[in-house]
Amino acid sequence: MPNLKNNITDLFGIQYPIIQGGMVWVSGGKLAGAVSKAGGLGLVGAGSMKPDLLAEHIKKAQQITDKPVGVNVPLLYKYCEEQINTALDLGIKIFFTSAGSPKKYTSFLKDKGCKVVHVTSSPELALKCEAAGVDAVVAEGFEAGGHNGRDEITTMTLIPQVVDALSIPVIAAGGIGDGRAIAAAIALGASGVQLGSRFAATQESSAHDNFKQAIVNATSGSTMLSMKKLVPVRLLKNKFWEEITVMEENCTDPAKIQEHLGKGRAKAGMLEGDMNEGELEIGQISGLIKNIPTVEECMKDLVAGYNQAIERLNRKLF
Amino acid sequence: MPNLKNNITDLFGIQYPIIQGGMVWVSGGKLAGAVSKAGGLGLVGAGSMKPDLLAEHIKKAQQITDKPVGVNVPLLYKYCEEQINTALDLGIKIFFTSAGSPKKYTSFLKDKGCKVVHVTSSPELALKCEAAGVDAVVAEGFEAGGHNGRDEITTMTLIPQVVDALSIPVIAAGGIGDGRAIAAAIALGASGVQLGSRFAATQESSAHDNFKQAIVNATSGSTMLSMKKLVPVRLLKNKFWEEITVMEENCTDPAKIQEHLGKGRAKAGMLEGDMNEGELEIGQISGLIKNIPTVEECMKDLVAGYNQAIERLNRKLF
Secondary structure, three states: OHHHOOHHHHHHOOOOOEEEOOOOOOOOHHHHHHHHHOOOEEEEEOOOOOHHHHHHHHHHHHHHOOOOEEEEEEOOOOOHHHHHHHHHHOOOOEEEEEOOOOOOOHHHHHHOOOEEEEEEOOHHHHHHHHHOOOOEEEEEOOOOOEEOOOOOOOHHHHHHHHHHHOOOOEEEEOOOOOHHHHHHHHHOOOOEEEEOHHHHOOOOOOOOHHHHHHHHHOOOOOEEEEOOOOOOEEEEOOHHHHHHHHHHHOOOOHHHHHHHHOOOHHHHHHHOOOOOOOOOEOOHHHHHOOOOOOHHHHHHHHHHHHHHHHHHHHOOOO | OHHHOOHHHHHHOOOOOEEEOOOOOOOOHHHHHHHHHOOOEEEEEOOOOOHHHHHHHHHHHHHHOOOOEEEEEEOOOOOHHHHHHHHHHOOOOEEEEEOOOOOOOHHHHHHOOOEEEEEEOOHHHHHHHHHHOOOEEEEEOOOOOEEOOOOOOOHHHHHHHHHHHOOOOEEEEOOOOOHHHHHHHHHOOOOEEEEOHHHHOOOOOOOOHHHHHHHHHOOOOOEEEEOOOOOOEEEEOOHHHHHHHHHHHOOOOHHHHHHHHOOOHHHHHHHOOOOOOOOOEOOHHHHHOOOOOOHHHHHHHHHHHHHHHHHHHHOOOO
16 A cells, blocks of 8 residues: 555554544553554543553553554543653653643643644644644544534535645544545545544444444434534434433523533443443444444455545546 | 546536536526536526526526536425426426425426436435436535535535445535545545535626625634524524524524524525625535636636546655
């Protein structure tokens, strides 16, 4: 795949510019290690982990592969500084930060010799990331699972605008589930891609089997950007989602919605498999996902699909 | 451009698989004729036109070019049957229908030797179009301007799912503003593309100059899918949009919102240039659009941009 080598593969020292996004309760050391072993970049999602647990997962990933592994640190969690220090102590050199200001840790991490990427949902925020000194940005569209931006900018419109605004590499995220979409993202100007949902439904993901099966069963309209008056988050439709949606449509006080959300919903749904009461964060591309392969099989499919898409673009179509 | 020839160019007898979407108040005969003359497929948007006015616009397009020109007929308008008969009388052989059942006129039009395409926003509806006997579908994503689907499926996730579900050609729409996005759509499996906003901001479009300038001034987050409790429609944010949005956020009775919408808002905004009180239907890709070229210049840019994107995909990146 010589044409999959670019500035993102050089930046991280990886074979394919395919990154597995950090996902709470889903992307532990087993998944991140497997993705890096298969030639992509695996990220341990620190979001749901206390520093001790994060250390365990980083070590697990490092036992699986000698290749680079990164950590995704959402900056809204109270442990984020300890998480960063834990990862540094274990030799992590690649940090993806999100859900907070890129100014907060970028210089600190760059001074330690790390590569830093921040996740953004608009060209305006992407420019702030570049000004903060990050090496690259993840530009994540409206179709992405989990937390999302308020402007509802889709991947198709976001990527070219971020690419035009910045001089650093752009990693496209949101709605990318197969090799065709990787080719589409590169056509739009991205240098690499970040996939969440596709890797959530692999053997090595720590998502509960019920959740993996729900991803496979999803159709194109099975997710919706929800809880916009709290923090916008894309959820798989289930009983919990319906309750929240009825409350939102009836203009229920956001504090009451927060109360109904309560604590532990995401863990209950995604890790423990409660498909009714759990909060199921997943992307709109779930509708395309029809199997639960190993990470190695998944990566082979992605690369093969990418190459087929390029071949198709190069011949008289049909 | 031999690689831009495919089953869509064969279907319509055109040079490039680039279609100018029908847009109320914006896509008259001047725009449709210019797009067809430049090698794409121009569509006269019948939506806002009484049959007599439609006839005038079709004749105008036919005076500009001998090449095929189509008509877009939204099936929710009371004049739609007369519109179809008017177009047939004037020799129109290409019909894009939307906003209604594909069963309604497809057989009738096919029996008259016409090519029929229906616009859809989900794989499920696309299958109904195929069953109704259409020659192709337009699969239009959440980022598109104007009327939109309820499932909020973006172009990036919609296209591959529609392509996988159907055996007829798929035309991608929503969020396509330059040649990079055309390449992306083809990578996702589409056989052609339909562009609205890009052609709305050309010299030949009948959009008011104020509206064209507002498209050029738009940034990535300047539009929003609105009026979801009536019919979801993507609008440029302005005073009218703010009023409607406040009403929606406060759970105002939809009948009151309908009353505030009133009549003639779209004409006032898009044709007559009232940027405060008018309803401005436009796509999210407005943020990318930075000029008001002639259609010929626009088509040259699209094709050149497409070829550059393909070249980029074929070489070691950067």
